[in-house]
Amino acid sequence: MDDTDIDFHCTMCGKCCHNLRLPLTVGEAIAWLERGDDVDVLCEALPWPVEPDASNAEAIYRRQRSSPTTSGSLPTRIQIVLAASFAGPCPNLGEGNVCGIYDDRPLVCRIYPAEMNPFVRLAPEHKACPPDAWQGAPLTRGGRIVDAAMVELIERSQLASRQEIETKMKVCVALGLHEAALANEGFVIHAPERSVLLDALKHSTQSTGAMSSANGDWTYVSNRMKTVNALKSVGATSVFADTFDTEAHQYLGFFEAAAEA
Ligand code: SF4
Numbered sequence: 001m002d003d004t005d006i007d008f009h010c011t012m013c014g015k016c017c018h019n020l021r022l023p024l025t026v027g028e029a030i031a032w033l034e035r036g037d038d039v040d041v042l043c044e045a046l047p048w049p050v051e052p053d054a055s056n057a058e059a060i061y062r063r064q065r066s067s068p069t070t071s072g073s074l075p076t077r078i079q080i081v082l083a084a085s086f087a088g089p090c091p092n093l094g095e096g097n098v099c100g101i102y103d104d105r106p107l108v109c110r111i112y113p114a115e116m117n118p119f120v121r122l123a124p125e126h127k128a129c130p131p132d133a134w135q136g137a138p139l140t141r142g143g144r145i146v147d148a149a150m151v152e153l154i155e156r157s158q159l160a161s162r163q164e165i166e167t168k169m170k171v172c173v174a175l176g177l178h179e180a181a182l183a184n185e186g187f188v189i190h191a192p193e194r195s196v197l198l199d200a201l202k203h204s205t206q207s208t209g210a211m212s213s214a215n216g217d218w219t220y221v222s223n224r225m226k227t228v229n230a231l232k233s234v235g236a237t238s239v240f241a242d243t244f245d246t247e248a249h250q251y252l253g254f255f256e257a258a259a260e261a
């Protein structure tokens with residue numbers, strides 16, 4: 001065994017079913033909303049002045065999961081995540097920490113604690129699982145997931161995130177959502193009313209047609225004035241987060257707010 005060999009056995013502690021923004025596929029988001037629970041729309045933006053070299057695997061990965069737009073005169077790509085949001089226990093968590101929708105639970109729940117993003121290392125210290133969960137059956141060997149069924153679930157989730165970018169962008173355009181955080185600095189969290197989001201998702205999965213020319217002009221939001229000004233200096237439209245937060249839209253920053261440039 002080396003340090004990329006990880007063993008795992010779920011202790012059913014239930015910790016991973018609390019206080020989450022759980023990424024969902026479009027179909028899972030529709031089902032989640034139809035059960036009467038909330039889904040947010042998380043948006044992040046990547047400045048995209050030039051196309052990446054084909055050898056830049058991480059940039060290609062991001063490109064495949066984002067939509068082309070502009071922000072002012074800056075070419076920008078938008079990554080959109082539909083996320084089941086709850087404080088405290090998941091609305092589907094039952095007695096004994098049993099999932100109440102076990103057979104229909106989202107892919108991300110089936111995959112946990114493995115990572116969906118191949119560029120993110122599985123790090124037990126970053127997971128909710130208690131220390132005694134990290135023993136038992138082999139989870140990874142040589143940094144690779146051992147279980148073929150788990151690998152297939154990860155591949156399904158990656159395929160959905162590539163195939164659903166157009167549907168998610170259509171939802172944002174339909175709902176007038178065009179603010180995003182600078183990628184790796186935070187998220188803009190849009191919280192449309194449940195029935196409104198459900199209608200938009202259903203409509204967007206049914207309609208056809210290319211969207212790339214109609215993805216709208218997006219605004220960067222940041223809680224760091226330095227970022228706001230840097231983006232403006234390269235032609236983007238950007239605003240400071242404290243002028244932006246409302247009940248329907250929030251900025252979640254990874255870094256401390258800084259109003260000074
Ligand atoms: S859907 Fe089930 S497995 Fe997923 S967070 Fe909720 S209770 Fe846990």
Ligand code: SF4
Nearest residue numbers: 010011013014016129
């Ligand atoms: S936190 Fe880990 S050990 Fe606990 S229920 Fe979730 S997957 Fe199992």
